[in-house]
Amino acid sequence: MTKIPFEELQKTRKFLLISLLSSMGIFMDGYTLSIFSTALIYLQNTFLNRAILVSVAASSIYVGMFVGSIIFGRISDSFGRRKIYIFDLSITAIFLIFTGLSQNLYEFFAFEILVGIGIGADYPISSSIQAEFSPKNIRGRYLVINMLSWTVGSIVFYLISIPIVLYEGSDAWRIMYISGAIIPILVIFSRTIIPESPYWLIKSGREQEAKRVTEEFGREAGKEDVSLPLVKREKTTFRELINYIPFLIFTSVSWFSYDVASYGVWNYTPSLFFSSLSYIYSIIATLLEEIPVVIGVLICIIMIDRIGRKTLQALGFGLAGISLLTFALISTKGTMPFIFLFMAFALMHVFHNIGPTNTTYLYPVEIFPTRIRATSMGIATAASRIGAILGVFAFPLIVSRINISEGLIFFSLFEFIGLIATILLAPETKKKSIE
Secondary structure (H helix, E strand, O other), rough: OOOOOOHHHOOHHHHHHHHHHHHHHHHHHHHHHHHHHHHHHHHOOOOOHHHHHHHHHHHHHHHHHHHHHHHHHHHHHHHHHHHHHHHHHHHHHHHHHHHHOOHHHHHHHHHHHHHHHHHHHHHHHHHHHHHHHHHOOOOHHHHHHHHHHHHHHHHHHHHHHHHHHHHHHHHHHHHHHHHOHHHHHHHHHHHHHHHOOHHHHOOOOOOOHHHHHHHHHHHHHOOOOOEHHHOOOOOOOHHHHHHHHHHHHHHHHHHHHHHHHHHHHHHHHHHHOOOOOHHHHHHHHHHHHHHHHHHHHHHHHHHHHOOOHHHHHHHEEEEEEHHHHHHHHHHHEOOOOOOHHHHHHHHHHHHHOOOOOHEEEEEEHHOOHHHHHEEEEEEEEHHHHHHHHHHHHHHHHHHHHHHHHHHHHHHHHHHHHHHHHHHOOOOEEEEEEEE
């Protein structure tokens, strides 16, 4: 009887559970970052009363994510995915509570860094686990669905924020942050039932354990004879990264470029809308911005395993850059009516979610081998957080000192950088083995 390769098994309930639990780190990213975007409305009247202080505070969580992704991605490749996967979000939960209790900028900045370390740690680990358990013919689709959880987290927060604002008044921002600790606590306990990745087990010379895991998944898929993944048994070393420098440049530059515009816009959407609308209406307008996100994601889910990653990423970067630049240039003397601002952001979200929102997350776990997968994902994630820091730091300063049109031009430049990096350096990984 011919053995069926592990990566060709059909999806099972265990795989779907792993996908769900892996998505919760991304969910918390969307939930937590959306908190700042609305808490800012209140914090501007307390210790964030200058544009430079807003920039510093907004950057803090990304500093933490930079640190967490670099350190824990490396640890995950050396000591296993599962150990860190179980507890990393506990860091996020604890320090979200402390953030909600902050009394000044220094406390807020420090606690947000620690929140970011937990979320940043989860990116390379959960993505590696999901990719390593995914059937290769549907891997892209489910990694895209994973990224959709960012939007779900954002929507859940905005809906929760409305009653919090109505009943808590000036302390609403504190309750917003504390509310974010609930979901990570639930996820921590749920993740204890997830097995270690068979790819990592084989890489570490633990074939018997890997065999037990693959056989368990095989039985659930109705297959008794499953072959182990073909993985080199080598230690994780930074020297190995030298062989993949072009791919490291590609994944880092493209994800960096995407995050400059994406996080720069998302961080300030409610507060920008709030200048023209009441709080409730600004949240409703922000929620309406999720509609183009969902449209883009649905297109990506349908097309990602058909036409591939490179085409979608290039298309998304190019069209997002053109749309942002167009709205910036048609504005009158730097001022932008609400409907123009809304449409500029909406088109950017559609094009981003057709491509780079999802593909910049897919590429690092698909093009690097098991022995350096989480390390490389950590490096790419760290580069993306530098982009996010640049976007959230620069945007309020540009808007306060120049105008919104210049802010959109600033973002469009990075869309075109991402486009060039994709055209020149991106491989195609559609339905290919991850080893």
